[in-house]
Amino acid sequence: MQMMMRAWLAWLMVIAPAAAQEASSGRIGSRDSVEIRVFREDDLTTRGQLSTKGEIEMPLIGAVRLAGMTTTDAARAIEAKLHDGYLVKPEVTVAITARVRKTVTVLGQAQRPGVFQLDPNRELTIVEAIGLAGGMTRIANSKKITLKRKGSAKPIRVNVRAITAGEARDIPLRDGDVITIPESIF
Incomplete structure (x- = not known):
């Protein structure tokens, strides 16, 4: 038992400073x-x-x-x-x-709608954010997704089907962006 406790303390002395350094x-x-x-x-x-x-x-x-x-x-x-x-x-x-948390929100017909934190060292796109939300439900309209930007009065209409087909460019997200996935009529 004592030997196990020493091993755990030795591990903690190696890992704790590394975790603090990373933060x-x-x-x-x-x-x-x-x-x-x-x-x-x-x-x-x-x-x-x-x-x-x-x-x-x-x-x-x-x-x-x-x-x-x-x-x-x-x-x-x-x-x-x-x-x-x-x-x-x-x-x-x-x-x-x-660190100041930077987030994007995915609403509507996503499998797991919610608020997702942006990695400060990596760019996140609209398709990746929808992926983080578990993808779209079967009744989602992938052609009429809206992207609302902080400070912009008019939302951007996005056709995710065209992006995933390689026909349109994916959109990098910014802090505070809100993605809304509407329900399809049919």
Whole structure:
């Protein structure tokens, strides 16, 4: 029993830091919260949420655009700016402290309608979102699906049958998109 407990603790010591590392690293989203630390320069430590432009204000160097970068790339970019006239050999770490969830909603004649989270590191299309919802029911009208975009007054009509047949292009989704699958008359 004691040996099993030691093995479990050893496993936990290996896995827990890796899981924490994964949550705090990766590609930075445009409204994520980050923590930026500069080794031996506590006054330059910066915490906060990125602006809608994907920037954060830092002491000495001002606004820095981080959205779309990996945490490693962001650290290197900040190091370069700090090295340019401020510090001799800056060492920077960037960690994502909170992610802003980006979602799409699938309504109507889907097998499992609901809200689905977008992966910040991958583009999701309308056909893939319908697939995440389990596909369409047998009474769905695949030719008259609507896509409602945030900030757009007019919905986009989508023919998914044409997309899957290769006759039309699939549509990349954005945060807040709502897909509605209507019922077929026949």
